[in-house]
Amino acid sequence: MTTLPAGGGAAALLAACRLVSTDPEERARASVDRSGYVPGGVPDGIVYAESVDDVVEALRLATRYRVPIxxxxxGTGLAGGSSATAGNVVLDVSRMNRILSIDPVEQQAVVQPGVLNAEVNAAASRHGLFYAPDPASTAICSIGGNVATNAGGMWCAKYGVTRESVLSLQAVLADGRILTTGRNTIKGVSGYDLNALLIGSEGTLGVVVEATLRLRPKPLRTATVAAYFADAAAAAQAASAIIAARVQPAILEFIDGGTLAAVDAMMGTGHAIRGNAFLLAQTDGYGALLEQQVLVEAITPFALSIEQTDDDARAAELVAARRNAIPALQLLGRVSIGDIGVPRKRLAEAVAGLAEISARTGVKIFVIAHAADGNLHPMVVVGHDESITEGPAKAALGEMFHLARRLGGTLTGEHGIGVLKQDWLKEEVGGLSLELQHKIKAAFDPLGILNPGKGI
Amino acid sequence: MTTLPAGGGAAALLAACRLVSTDPEERARASVDRSGYVPGGVPDGIVYAESVDDVVEALRLATRYRVPIxxxxxGTGLAGGSSATAGNVVLDVSRMNRILSIDPVEQQAVVQPGVLNAEVNAAASRHGLFYAPDPASTAICSIGGNVATNAGGMWCAKYGVTRESVLSLQAVLADGRILTTGRNTIKGVSGYDLNALLIGSEGTLGVVVEATLRLRPKPLRTATVAAYFADAAAAAQAASAIIAARVQPAILEFIDGGTLAAVDAMMGTGHAIRGNAFLLAQTDGYGALLEQQVLVEAITPFALSIEQTDDDARAAELVAARRNAIPALQLLGRVSIGDIGVPRKRLAEAVAGLAEISARTGVKIFVIAHAADGNLHPMVVVGHDESITEGPAKAALGEMFHLARRLGGTLTGEHGIGVLKQDWLKEEVGGLSLELQHKIKAAFDPLGILNPGKGI
Incomplete structure (x- = not known):
């Protein structure tokens, strides 16, 4: 096997693959995700895969020519995990976008990686089922990326993250071999859990080409609560009171006043006038209404006003406020999306700590959070022409991480490390863990073909 | 570093450790678990660890002297995973049996590996909380072993297995270094999921010395249903009808007629007279009673009789029938405990297939199952002086595995591979997966010190 000089390998790979593009505009688009991170170049080209065979072929060639893939x-990642630069070839699986089968009795779907999250839910819905991991980006993010980041979302409060809803994967390794992980059964302990290992590995161990997803019965009933508070501290206290009341909300979302105003501006809604912080809670299942009452009692001492509804349309409007929070902030400037996690009881401290960081650094920080999981998204917003990877925005990101660590938490709850958070990974997981992770990476991908410089 | 001859290393290690035993009776006891598997020898000795330092010291010495640990x-494993033979030294952590802390607000417990599963639940219960993974052996099995096998249990139907309830681990690697995996938050995606990798690795990657467990609020209310059927097929159809009715039982257990009779004989109960197959179902939460009604409607067409109760004492009696099934069968003879998993909708086919294997081979097979997960425990019972690892019992185990595979299932749902099921592991997971698993093993334990010949 000949090792070609850098660049030459990419050209040889692109020449040999079936569907490729070297169009400058397409390469520029494929160089970035939705994190706001801009690498210092564009990839050499894009291979469009329409089948497992296409992925196998591209990776065999990548191994032969030593091309970073x-x-x-x-492309909706929020940590730069799918950003690409000079010397890279992008392997685009978005055209592998078919739902291969749905088994309503077993409550499973087999899908290709390019299927959008919302499409899975639309298809499941026709059988009275749903797919639980629901990132805010559900309408535009695809299952392959959800797997790569172990994506979360609102319903995770009750139903777990992507790991808990992916039963089995097919992934192509860097050398083109096809690995199957997991199984078609709910439980199974034959051998190491390579399925969980692939989930969240940010495309560094294999390229997911098929996923068997666990679907769940749609709850019989949903009850929704929207509560407005005088300030973020009161809302955080209310969220803690919900956990302490031993109810299990299916959704428990926190939005701060600044974000509410941005959402109002984009959507024409009137949330911000009702309070300077907002909690959206849903209970579901056979006891939804009863559970809602307990939840409302728990938060009443802290709230300015509380709206209860079991009307689906009104509930959808309230949920939309949360789903549109990130796009609304992105209208205000370039956004660096934090993703820290803290123990749930420390939510109020985290919100206060973020306000303190904002006051001290002068950087504007908006906060939304999956409150039941202690997963906060502090959003640093800078001017459209300012950098989020240098200067104050980067410094604020680092401060947020140290805040999360001081509170016993984590750098990233559901978005991944990508390129944006690598500076702090070792500090969180420790040198020994990172050493083992690199050995695992070497076992799967000894040449370092797959997504080099990302994740670990 | 000097490599000592086999035997000499173990002696040197035992001479250097603080608390050891070479008593023949203790060595004999430490050579077996509860699988019925009897290795052809006993370990050279036992090191009793009372602290993390003791574990570190033992493993450093094991690495120095190349002693298999x-x-x-x-010692309640059901696949021979903790069986030990000549040349081995057993590292016994059962004295590390303290609950280090419980945080009722965050709903977490930090425990040592030797704490019994039931002790965690007793302590959690004082705060209105529970620990979800509940193997039938809850009264006698310890958390370290639960982690090693990714143990399941009855409540897994609704609350997931051990993996979903272990947030973080401390484990000592073969060379004595201490690895921390996971985190104290509900969610987190910083780096590869080494926590899930350790869970279910059967002591081959590290020795767990501390676990941070996720506790959950005890359900407000529980409703219990006991249903009796004319035969196993009717009970399996009823179980499928429950899944199809889109209720989520917290418990859904199947027991066949032969096992019911064995339980009656041990407990003095009168189940078998009421039917030749039994389903135990519990719903819980705010909607427990409503959900119970839907469940009862779903199974009514299939049942001979149905008992409903929300009385805790009566519910505990019914649950006891399931918890005592394995001990009751062990009074009849030596038991080989199968643990196959199938897609849930194929439960009836699995039960029929097991009857066919029994009829064809003449081996007596009893069946209990976690029906909501498709996880069956076919129990081969032979005479007290017959082997379960050779002859008809072994052949039946192989046939069960092939039955599970034909139905799209797995060799082991929750007990692990141990030594008993290694013959079929590769057939299930494939050569490439197994190759990667061995590379991971080599990354963690290059000298093959930890539990050699087990699991993968």
Whole structure:
């Protein structure tokens, strides 16, 4: 096997693959995800895979020619995990976008990686089922990327993250061999859990080409509560009171006043006038209404006003406020999306700590959070022409991480490390863990073909 | 570093450790678990660890002297995973049996590996909380072993297995270094999921010395249903009808007629007279009674009789029938405990297939199952002086595995591979997966010190 000089390998790979592009505009688009991170160049080209065979072929060639491959789905990542630069070839699986089968009796779906999250839910819905992991980006993010980041979302409060809803994967390794992980059964302990290992590995161990997803019965009933508070501290106290009341909300979302105003501006809604912080809670199942009452009692001492509804349309409007929070902030400037996690009881401290960081650094920080999981998204917003990877925005990101660590938490709850958070990974997981992770990476991908420089 | 001859290393290690035993009776006891598997020898000795330091010291010495170490907790494994033979030293952590802390607000417990599963639940219960993974052996099995096998249990139907309830681990690697995996938050995606990798690795990657467990609020209310059927097929159809009715039982257990009779004989109960197959179902939460009604409607067409109760004492009696099934069968003879998993909708086919294997081979097979997960425990019972690892019992185990595979299932749902099921592991997971698993093993334990020949 000949090792070609850098660049030459990419050209040889692109010449040999079936569907490729070297169009400058397409390469520029494929160089970034939705994190706001801009690498210092564009990839040499894009391979469009329409089948497992296409992925196998591209990776065999990548191994032969030693070409760094950046797997890409919908490109909606929030940590730069699918960003690509000079010397890279992007392997775009977004055209592998078919739902291969749905088994309503077993409550499973088999899908290709380019299927959008919302499409899975639309298809499941026709059988009275749903797919639980629901990132805010559900309408535009694809299952392959959800797997790569172990994506979360609102319903995770009750139903777990992507790991808890992916039963089995097919992934192509860097050398083109096809690995199957997991199984079609709910439980199973034959051998190491390579399925969980692939989930969240940010495209560094294999390229997911098929996923068997666990679907769940749609709850019989949903009850929704929207509560407005005088300030973030009161809302955080209310969230803690919900946990302490031993109810299990299916959704428990926190939005701060600044974000509410941004959402109002984009959507024409009137949330911000009702309070300077907002909690959206849903209970579901056979006891939804009863559970809602307990939840409302728990938060009443802290709230300015509380709206209860079991009307689906009104509930959808309230949920939309949360789903549109990130796009609304992105209208205000370039956004660096934090993703820290803290123990749930420390939510109020985290919100206060973020306000303190904002006051001290002068950087504007908006906060939304999956409150039941202690997963906060502090959003640093800078001017459209300012950098989020240098200067104050980067410094604020580092401060947020140290805040999360001081509170016993984590750098990233559901978005991944990508390129944006690598500076702090070792501090969180420790040198020994990172050493083992690199050995695992070497076992799967000894040449370092897959998404080099990302994740670990 | 000097490599000592086999035997000499173990002697040197035992001479250097603080608390050891070479008593023949203790060695004999430490050579077996509860699987019925009897290895052809006994370990050279036992090191009793009372602290993390003791574990570190033992493993450093094991690495220095190249001594194969078999980690051991309560010794209740069902696949021979903690069996030990000549040349091995057993590292017994059962004395590390303290609950280090419980945080009722965050709903977490930090425990040592030797703490019994039931002790965690007793302590959690004082705060209105529970620990979800509940193997039938809850009264006698310890958390370290639960982690090693990714143990399941009855409540897994609704609350997931051990993996979903272990947030973080401390484990000592073969060379004595201490690895921390996971985190104290509900969610987190910083780096590869080494926490899930350790869970279910059967003591081959590290020795767990501390676990941070996720506790959950005890359900407000529980409703219990006991249903009796004319035969196993009717009960299996009823179980499928429950899944199809889109209720989520917290418990859904199947027991066949032969096992019911064995339980009656041990407990003095009168189940078998009421039917030749039994389903135990519990719903819980705010909607427990409503959900119970839907469940009862779903199974009514299939049942001979149905008993409903929300009385805790009566519910505990019914649950006891399931918890005592394995001990009751062990009074009849030596038991080989199968643990196959199938897609849930194929439960009836699995039960029929097991009857066919029994009829064809003449081997007596009893069946209990976690029906909501498709996880069956076919129990081969032979005479007290017959082997379960050779002859008809072994052949039946192989046939069960092939039955599970034909139905799209797995060799082991929750007990692990141990030594008993290694013959079929590769057939299930494939050569490539197994190759990667061995590379991971080599990354963690290059000298093959930890539990050699077990699991993968």
């Amino acid at each position: 950046v797997p890409r789905g919908a | 078999v980690p051991r907790g309560a």
